[in-house]
Amino acid sequence: MKTKLILLCLLVALAMPVFAQRDTIRSNKNEFSIGYGHMPSSSFRYHPGCLIYPETDNIGAFYVTYTRRLTKVIGIGMTACFDPICLNYHDRVNGENTLVCKVRENSIALMPHLKINWLNTKYVNLYSKVAPIGIRYCTYKQKEYYPDLYEIQSPFDSFADRIGYAYQITPIGVEVGTKRCAGFIQCGIGMEGIISIGFRYGLKDKE
Numbered sequence: 001m002k003t004k005l006i007l008l009c010l011l012v013a014l015a016m017p018v019f020a021q022r023d024t025i026r027s028n029k030n031e032f033s034i035g036y037g038h039m040p041s042s043s044f045r046y047h048p049g050c051l052i053y054p055e056t057d058n059i060g061a062f063y064v065t066y067t068r069r070l071t072k073v074i075g076i077g078m079t080a081c082f083d084p085i086c087l088n089y090h091d092r093v094n095g096e097n098t099l100v101c102k103v104r105e106n107s108i109a110l111m112p113h114l115k116i117n118w119l120n121t122k123y124v125n126l127y128s129k130v131a132p133i134g135i136r137y138c139t140y141k142q143k144e145y146y147p148d149l150y151e152i153q154s155p156f157d158s159f160a161d162r163i164g165y166a167y168q169i170t171p172i173g174v175e176v177g178t179k180r181c182a183g184f185i186q187c188g189i190g191m192e193g194i195i196s197i198g199f200r201y202g203l204k205d206k207e
Contacts, residue, residue: 028179028202031067031075035184036060037193041167042083042107042136057086061193067115075115079131079168081191083107102143109136109166109191125175125182131190134166168192175200 040061060083067077087103111134119126139162168190175182182200186192 029069029205030203031065031069031077031200032203033065033067033184033198033200035063035065035186035192035196035198037063037081037191037196039195040081040083040107040191040193041189042081042109042138042191043085055088055090057088059084059086061191061196063192063196063198065113067113069117072120073117075117077113077115079109079111079113079134079192081107081109081111081166083109083191104141106139107136108138109134111135111166111168111191113168123176123178127170127173127175127186129168129170129173129186129188131166131168134168134191136164136166136191138162138164166191180204 038060039058042061043056043058061081062083063079063081065077065079067075069075083106085105085107087105089100089103090097091100111131113129113131115127115129117125117127168188170186170188170190170192172188173184173186175184177183177200180202183197184200185195185197187195
């Protein structure tokens with residue numbers, strides 16, 4: 001189901017330039033963005049290494065992007081995401097939930113992306129963005145509270161096991177501001193979160 005959804009979003013994004021306005025205001029050729037996203041996909045991709053399932057404290061994802069505009073409609077670039085997560089393991093001891101240990105997970109992802117500005121006006125831009133193929137690396141730091149009662153191992157011990165898949169599909173995003181500086185809000189699914197906000201800055205083009 002997830003593969004079909006990603007393929008559908010890719011087809012829509014690739015078809016978007018056909019319907020995009022051709023008389024739009026051209027964006028800056030080089031753009032940088034910083035943002036914060038709520039409920040990134042990395043928060044739901046954890047596989048515990050023991051039978052005691054953890055409660056998850058999600059802070060959200062922080063990300064930066066660089067986009068090089070090839071035309072006034074199409075841009076390509078790279079996105080880097082950081083998602084810190086705290087996993088709290090509990091067990092029933094004498095009828096009460098007892099904290100066994102905490103595991104701090106840090107997820108770092110790199111994803112090439114395609115950005116399509118299908119509406120550019122003087123103060124408002126509408127865009128879509130897809131990053132279907134990326135790589136994610138996780139680190140873990142464990143603190144045990146009852147080592148005599150429980151043996152809890154890190155979820156992934158080898159370097160290869162810490163490598164995972166990363167993606168981002170953003171059907172709709174809105175930028176409000178000027179050609180150089182704008183705030184944005186976007187909705188999608190992936191490493192940047194279900195809904196995210198941020199700031200976009202465009203470098204001044206050379207004459």
